Amino acid sequence: MGRVALVGAGPGDPELLTLRGLRLVRAADVVVTDALVDRRVLAEVRPAVAVHDVGKRAGAPFSQAAINELLIDLARGHELVVRLKGGDPFLFGRGGEELEALLAAGVAVEVVPGVPSATAAADLVGVPLTHRGVADGFCVITGHRHGDASLDYDWRALVASGLTLVVLMGAASRATIAKELMGAGAPGETPVAVVTRASWIDEEVRWTSLAALGSVPVASPSTIIIGGVVDPRRRWRPSLPLGGLRIVVTRPRAVADALAVRLRDLGAVVVASPAIEIGPPSDGGAALAAALSHIEDYDWLVLTSQNAVDRVVGGIGDLRRLGGVRIAAIGPATARALERVHLTADLIPGTWVGEGLVEVFGPGPGSVLIARARQARDVVPRGLEAKGWRVDVVEAYETRTAAASVPPELVESADLVVFTAPSTVEGFATQYPGLVPRAAAAIGPVTEEALVRRGWPVALTATHYDADGLVEVIREAREAGRLVPRSEAP
Structure with missing residues (x-):
């Protein structure tokens, strides 16, 4: 057992x-x-x-x-x-x-x-359930009793207590609750906050009064907070740089955390919705293993992503075999992945795309091994071949569309969808056919081109093509008023 x-x-x-x-x-x-x-x-x-x-x-x-x-x-x-x-x-x-x-x-x-959802909903919208001089305590009741029994609370005692009243499961009975409380002496102007789906990406809050509560549209699940502690001026989320923004991140789950954490720390509500997943090479790794068996024969090893670093390093074994091989990394994230295994990139282009690497790569002759995803642009191999290098391209991993893990209605409610590669654009389109993001952010120009080809609105493109660059451009757009949460839109 x-x-x-x-x-x-x-x-x-x-x-x-x-x-x-x-x-x-x-x-x-x-x-x-x-x-x-x-x-x-x-x-x-x-x-x-x-x-x-x-x-x-x-x-x-x-x-x-x-x-x-x-x-x-x-x-x-x-x-x-x-x-x-x-x-x-x-x-x-x-x-x-x-x-x-x-x-x-x-x-x-x-x-x-x-x-508890009762306290969490209040905290998240800036309602202190107890507040000196206003409420010395709070009471939590249900708005839906077992077997649909009537709400036969001692309403006069509740009103006389002066406690903040929190109602769970009360969306359907809100009009009855308001009527009973006012009948027991509660003023109709008593402030009320209704928090729907607290802390979810589609969270909503409505500020109203007891007299108007019955006519306010409310969906389940909602937390209804009634009492003098309710004051929208205490909302704290707008004080954060990205407060109020709802952001969907489409990177593979294994690498999305750092970006999601930074966005959350700045106040955004973030949902990881991986558009792609990383899998083993389609050939089982045969081509990569064959190339790595004689890695010492290459002059250069070109790595295009953190995933490529993981696959290549795992297949080399004794890293001393790379002693005579120079390493090029496209972008600082790939370079940091190398550093984690005590390797240093000899070349990192100033512009973190394939064209940037080709531009700074010296002329041949010599041999280059490029380890990359199965589906990738041919800018680097063609550009290096044009410079006189002999280039071998091997598949280090495969990207494929992930199963959708977030309902389309939640994705539609997002203020911004972040794309970190053309493959995430195509994966998202496959997961949610016909769904067009309200606004899209691209990690760089290549991803931006993929969005433009689909006719999707590109609100932001990072100038530094990594997670830090994305966070920076999102923050700048929010501060400049170019990125407005749906909840604040006119």
């Missing part, structure tokens, strides 16, 4: 997971998830691990008894079952019921607290 971990997944953003929760998600042998768990959290699950979606959706309910039985069955066949629940497992998450069922069946259980 294995064990089950009831893990609070927080409001959505995987960076709001606890360290313990993240460690368990990555170690899970099987995962059972709710509908309110963000796909970015599920992306942390190992690829071969099965994910059971038992979300309770309108028209397709998954009974609690069935969920309990599923957890018990999975624990019999797996060492670690992770039950992911949005927010905190015990705050309107029925985690208590699952805990009781598992313990009764003799299953070992661990409960990992999560950041």
